[in-house]
Amino acid sequence: MPRPWGPTTTAIHAGKRFNPTRAVTTPIFQTSVFQLLENREGAEFAASIEPPAFYTRWGNPNTSEVEAVLAELEGAERALVAASGMGAFALVFEAFLKAGDHLVAPAAIYLGTEQLIRRWEAERGLKVTWIQDALDLGEWAAAIRPETRMLWVETPSNPTLAITDLAGVAALGKRHGIRTVADNTFPSPIHTKPLALGIDLSVASATKYLAGHSDVVAGVIAGSEADVVACWQMTKVFGPTLDPMAAWLLHRGLKTLALRVRRASDNAQALAQWLLWQPAVARVDYPGLPGHRGHEVAARQMVEGFGAMIGFELRAGLLAGQRFCEALEVVTRGVSLGGVESLIQHPASMSHLKTAPEVKARLGISDGLLRFSVGIEDQPDLIADLERGFQAAAEAR
Incomplete structure (x- = not known):
């Protein structure tokens, strides 16, 4: 065979x-x-x-x-x-x-x-x-x-x-x-x-x-x-x-799916670990982190990485989330995901702005939540861009 x-x-x-x-x-x-x-x-x-x-x-x-x-x-x-x-x-x-x-x-x-x-x-x-x-x-x-x-x-x-x-x-x-x-x-x-x-x-x-x-x-x-x-x-x-x-x-x-997905997943794993150490971040949701509640199950059913999507919550809330996204130059504000470019959205002021509070609570969408689709850019450039976002969020308080 x-x-x-x-x-x-x-x-x-x-x-x-x-x-x-x-x-x-x-x-x-x-x-x-x-x-x-x-x-x-x-x-x-x-x-x-x-x-x-x-x-x-x-x-x-x-x-x-x-x-x-x-x-x-x-x-x-x-x-x-x-x-x-x-x-x-x-x-x-x-x-x-x-x-x-x-x-x-x-x-x-x-x-x-x-x-x-x-x-x-x-x-x-x-x-x-x-x-x-x-x-x-x-x-x-x-x-x-x-x-x-x-x-x-x-x-x-x-x-x-x-x-x-x-x-x-x-x-x-x-x-x-x-x-x-x-x-x-x-x-x-x-x-x-x-x-x-x-x-x-x-x-x-x-x-x-x-x-x-x-x-x-x-x-x-x-x-x-x-x-x-x-x-x-x-x-x-x-x-x-x-x-x-x-x-x-x-x-x-x-034709380039495997190459793109593996690269983006590697980026996401590194950025999720980096985000854990940022004082402005209250929570990082990424199944590749050992502290993620579903990590053990994810490790059984996912191979060669844990995907390129990260959710992270800013401690400062709604205005900080908006300012964070507005300050980014490499990461693009957008509601989709999965492209070669990194995309970020602030659901509370974007996709779920008109959603009822009880529905947002059920979906786990807080005022400070950011949904980050990590692309295939170079990690140092993404980190530098996120640092710009954190600076803008700090100034918004």
């Missing part, structure tokens, strides 16, 4: 069967429709699953190629790309939930995912149990009901970097016949492969680390053939198709 490829070799060379040309880099098939050489082909393609050369809402060589790469990286039978991460998440809901079903999810979760769940709750009668302590498998087990159809996991969580035991939740799902879904956006398949730990579906915003250059909006679903085809059937109906140019850019980004 041949030795399996590593992630970078996979990202560069998997999926080549979808390139019908002699070009080393697959061209962009910027077309909505493909010529049918015979009438028979039209009937065959219309009845087939995700044909790459029929109609781009069904499939396209660029999307087929990048899906093959993503499936290999995730260790999945099949993958499906969508026009955004939220588009991918919504497809999973449409494919596997119906009105009146019960869902279990962490209380501290990405705001967009929560909004999707709340919409289903209000409009379709979805019943939801919110897990307060994602690390407590007993709480997950106690939440399960006869009508539970999905356990949704996010680890590390957004924005507080809480850890969930993926293998433990997967085992609960298997025991009760419940589908388990993990949002793998933060770690990417370089650090975590949820399917290898027993999770049924791995979903992610490919906008982030997978594409990695802040120039693509995309999502991905990876899992069994049957589950992913069920999601593709929803795509064919609802139409959140990734366009060929975006698929091409996503594939280009994947």
Whole structure:
């Protein structure tokens, strides 16, 4: 049996069967429709699953190629790309939930995912149990009901970097016949492969680390053939198709995924340890720190690092957080994550400014919390920039 490829070799060379040309880099098939050489082909393609050369809402060589790469990286039978991460998440809901079903999810979760769940709750009668302590498998087990159809996991969580035991939740799902879904956006398949730990579906915003250059909006679903085809059937109906140019850019980004993620993770580990020693910092949330509550579980299920997301809280609060971000020159203020550039946001005055206080408290968003997506810049430059931020925060008091 041949030795399996590593992630970078996979990202560069998997999926080549979808390139019908002699070009080393697959061209962009910027077309909505493909010529049918015979009438028979039209009937065959219309009845087939995700044909790459029929109609781009069904499939396209660029999307087929990048899906093959993503499936290999995730260790999945099949993958499906969508026009955004939220588009991918919504497809999973449409494919596997119906009105009146019960869902279990962490209380501290990405705001967009929560909004999707709340919409289903209000409009379709979805019943939801919110897990307060994602690390407590007993709480997950106690939440399960006869009508539970999905356990949704996010680890590390957004924005507080809480850890969930993926293998433990997967085992609960298997025991009760419940589908388990993990949002793998933060770690990417370089650090975590949820399917290898027993999770049924791995979903992610490919906008982030997978594409990695802040120039693509995309999502991905990876899992069994049957589950992913069920999601593709929803795509064919609802139409959140990734366009060929975006698929091409996503594939280009994947070719350097392992290099970028490892570099950013190394930066984050060093900066998290440095932040611990800063007197203006009340708390540092990073699963690579031994003091992090979920460190031992993270060390079991994450490989080659703990990701590039850091949360840290300033003692001085709201104004200090604003001034800290405004003073930075290398680190960019922005609400996303996972690009080659470092990004920072102050949720209390940015993404969650209009969020109710009780919701912010549940999500762990304090006035001084900063969410830091560490990029691949040189560490001394990042440290010097953060020092500028601390100086500005001190002057704001």
